[in-house]
Amino acid sequence: MAEVTFRIERFNPETDSEPHWEDYTFEPKPGSTLLDCMNHIKWYMDGTLTYRMSCRSAICGSCAMKVNGGGQLVCNAQLDDHLGCHVEDDRLITVEPLGTFPVIKDLVTDFTPFWERMHAVEPYVKGTDYEDGDKETRMSPDDFSKIDPASTCIACGACYSECVSFDMDKKFLGPAALAKAQRIVHDTRDHETQERVERLSEEGGMWDCSHCFACVQACPKPVKPLYRILELRREADKLGVHDNNGSRHARAFVDIIEESGWLDEAKLPLKSVGSLQEIMTDLVPMGIKMWLKNKYRPNPFHLLPGMHHPEVPKMNEVTKIIEKTKHSHQK
Amino acid sequence: MASHEPEAIKGMPGKRYAFYPGCVSKGACKELKKSTETVCKHLGIELDELKEAACCGAGISDDVNEEMTDALNARTLAMAESRGLTLLTQCSTCQGVLNKINKELQRDKKKRDAINEILEDTGYQYDGTVEVKHLLWVLIDEAEYGLSRLKDHVKNPLTGLRVAPFYGCYILRPSDDLGFDHPHRPTSLDELISALGGEPVDYNGKSKCCGFPIQFMNPKNSFAMAGTHLTSAKKQGADTMVTPCPLCHLNLDERQSDAANVLQERGKLSGSIDLPVLHVPQLVALALGYTPKQLDMQTHIVSTKHVENKLSGVAAG
Numbered sequence: 001m002a003e004v005t006f007r008i009e010r011f012n013p014e015t016d017s018e019p020h021w022e023d024y025t026f027e028p029k030p031g032s033t034l035l036d037c038m039n040h041i042k043w044y045m046d047g048t049l050t051y052r053m054s055c056r057s058a059i060c061g062s063c064a065m066k067v068n069g070g071g072q073l074v075c076n077a078q079l080d081d082h083l084g085c086h087v088e089d090d091r092l093i094t095v096e097p098l099g100t101f102p103v104i105k106d107l108v109t110d111f112t113p114f115w116e117r118m119h120a121v122e123p124y125v126k127g128t129d130y131e132d133g134d135k136e137t138r139m140s141p142d143d144f145s146k147i148d149p150a151s152t153c154i155a156c157g158a159c160y161s162e163c164v165s166f167d168m169d170k171k172f173l174g175p176a177a178l179a180k181a182q183r184i185v186h187d188t189r190d191h192e193t194q195e196r197v198e199r200l201s202e203e204g205g206m207w208d209c210s211h212c213f214a215c216v217q218a219c220p221k222p223v224k225p226l227y228r229i230l231e232l233r234r235e236a237d238k239l240g241v242h243d244n245n246g247s248r249h250a251r252a253f254v255d256i257i258e259e260s261g262w263l264d265e266a267k268l269p270l271k272s273v274g275s276l277q278e279i280m281t282d283l284v285p286m287g288i289k290m291w292l293k294n295k296y297r298p299n300p301f302h303l304l305p306g307m308h309h310p311e312v313p314k315m316n317e318v319t320k321i322i323e324k325t326k327h328s329h330q331k
Numbered sequence: 332m333a334s335h336e337p338e339a340i341k342g343m344p345g346k347r348y349a350f351y352p353g354c355v356s357k358g359a360c361k362e363l364k365k366s367t368e369t370v371c372k373h374l375g376i377e378l379d380e381l382k383e384a385a386c387c388g389a390g391i392s393d394d395v396n397e398e399m400t401d402a403l404n405a406r407t408l409a410m411a412e413s414r415g416l417t418l419l420t421q422c423s424t425c426q427g428v429l430n431k432i433n434k435e436l437q438r439d440k441k442k443r444d445a446i447n448e449i450l451e452d453t454g455y456q457y458d459g460t461v462e463v464k465h466l467l468w469v470l471i472d473e474a475e476y477g478l479s480r481l482k483d484h485v486k487n488p489l490t491g492l493r494v495a496p497f498y499g500c501y502i503l504r505p506s507d508d509l510g511f512d513h514p515h516r517p518t519s520l521d522e523l524i525s526a527l528g529g530e531p532v533d534y535n536g537k538s539k540c541c542g543f544p545i546q547f548m549n550p551k552n553s554f555a556m557a558g559t560h561l562t563s564a565k566k567q568g569a570d571t572m573v574t575p576c577p578l579c580h581l582n583l584d585e586r587q588s589d590a591a592n593v594l595q596e597r598g599k600l601s602g603s604i605d606l607p608v609l610h611v612p613q614l615v616a617l618a619l620g621y622t623p624k625q626l627d628m629q630t631h632i633v634s635t636k637h638v639e640n641k642l643s644g645v646a647a648g
């Protein structure tokens with residue numbers, strides 16, 4: 001096999017004021033995983049290189065780092081699949097510590113923020129009362145299938161590395177913790193579903209996710225946190241937790257499709273925000289700006305109660321689909 | 332306009348598409364639809380607009396009703412299928428939503444049957460044979476239109492224009508379902524910019540979320556995301572940014588002053604950002620010889636004058 005260069009971000013808080021890149025060029029054995037390569041560097045080239053690893057089988061979750069710009073495990077990744085990513089050198093691989101967590105040394109990051117958020121969602125079944133003498137609570141395979149994906153989380157933290165909402169605002173619970181929350185919310189043994197969903201609908205919860213798929217991309221397991229967050233949102237809708245801009249926005253969106261088949265961009269913001277103040281200080285100035293530039297001039301009559309913008313042709317077909325798929329709680 | 336020869340490519344496979352414009356291009360970003368139609372007409376790409384298609388749901392309607400969202404999108408896919416055409420979008424988000432459900436329906440016969448049952452009395456059925464492509468991919472992929480053909484049509488190369496490609500989310504992730512670009516190191520927009528004679532600018536955040544989806548839930552974070560990417564591009568010397576998604580455009584352009592305010596509050600910016608943001612077909616059309624006015628660039632909230640000046644050789648102001 002030809003030589004490969006690993007360009008690794010190094011940082012030693014005892015000697016360095018800033019991180020720097022170091023290159024390691026060698027000839028990997030055919031069939032190497034990325035972790036094999038990291039081990040080769042540490043064992044034969046530079047013993048000071050520091051990273052976490054243990055199981056080598058995508059079980060312990062300790063070996064997540066950023067490869068070629070994205071968080072992932074290195075033990076379950078083939079080197080060959082990661083070559084050819086850099087235009088300037090197709091035998092180059094870059095390795096950095098996970099993003100968004102503080103770096104302790106080289107590729108080792110401080111997981112305190114991760115565990116704080118996991119604890120914040122109280123990730124344990126609460127309120128189960130066992131019937132007299134009964135030592136178990138049964139769950140149907142169907143019910144279990146709802147919590148199965150989120151149960152496979154190995155807490156590797158790759159999703160937080162890529163989460164832009166978390167990067168912007170540490171109040172956000174973040175992907176893995178919200179996935180864990182979904183796992184408990186849909187656990188038939190838990191008796192605090194309503195309270196949990198209400199708490200998770202507050203600031204920093206399910207509606208602060210920007211739906212960017214970065215966690216789906218990073219997740220090495222079937223957890224795929226974004227999809228679990230969407231399950232939480234649908235649960236919130238079902239349970240009637242509607243008094244927040246996220247829920248209002250999603251419900252208004254569906255209402256508008258029901259009315260006309262396509263999105264009315266003037267109506268949606270008006271129906272999404274919860275206060276007159278937001279309308280006056282944010283939406284009206286925005287609307288005026290767009291009006292003046294002739295960017296968007298909606299017909300104001302369409303905004304009156306009971307009115308809407310023109311329907312898509314063959315709206316009757318759209319209505320048929322909507323009628324057939326309406327949930328009982330929406331009717 | 333300079334004469335061109337759409338005849339030269341008549342009969343090329345895939346040159347006619349079922350066109351799904353998306354709601355935003357009929358509302359707050361009409362300039363996008365106009366530019367796409369201008370570019371396609373110029374290049375001889377025929378658009379068969381799906382006028383009866385419903386909204387894709389933009390990744391929002393499935394927060395409430397996933398089944399409805401899936402069925403409405405399956406109806407759209409079936410429209411393209413009945414015409415025997417590839418589905419073309421000019422919006423990353425429409426593309427992502429349609430591709431996700433398309434891949435699910437192609438993989439999962441049981442799901443397809445269930446959705447077809449819902450579609451039954453609309454007269455549509457979907458067999459899973461359609462491909463969904465974004466305009467950007469069609470322009471790049473030699474099996475569709477291709478950059479080598481596009482290059483032949485460049486009349487006013489974007490010489491000296493430093494363009495920051497903003498990829499965003501839906502056109503990149505999840506890459507297993509899309510597979511056009513590398514999820515962390517995408518190149519398609521960069522290649523397009525170069526082919527048009529411009530200079531792609533590398534900067535942090537080009538494949539991150541623009542913040543638009545949380546504009547009403549957490550406006551500060553939403554605008555901070557947009558502002559962070561815009562300032563990062565500006566710091567690398569960008570004259571303009573280009574995006575394949577009109578929803579990104581709504582945050583990056585329409586909300587740019589809000590983004591600047593949030594960054595100022597957070598002590599990360601003094602002054603304004605002032606970075607014009609273009610839609611992909613606008614950038615292409617400029618190189619094909621169209622004027623900013625013909626592409627309705629004057630309707631953008633952030634003035635695109637700087638781009639005009641740069642291209643007409645006037646010293647940047």
Ligand code: FES
Nearest residue numbers: 055056061063075
């Ligand atoms: S070493 Fe255990 S998950 Fe990679």
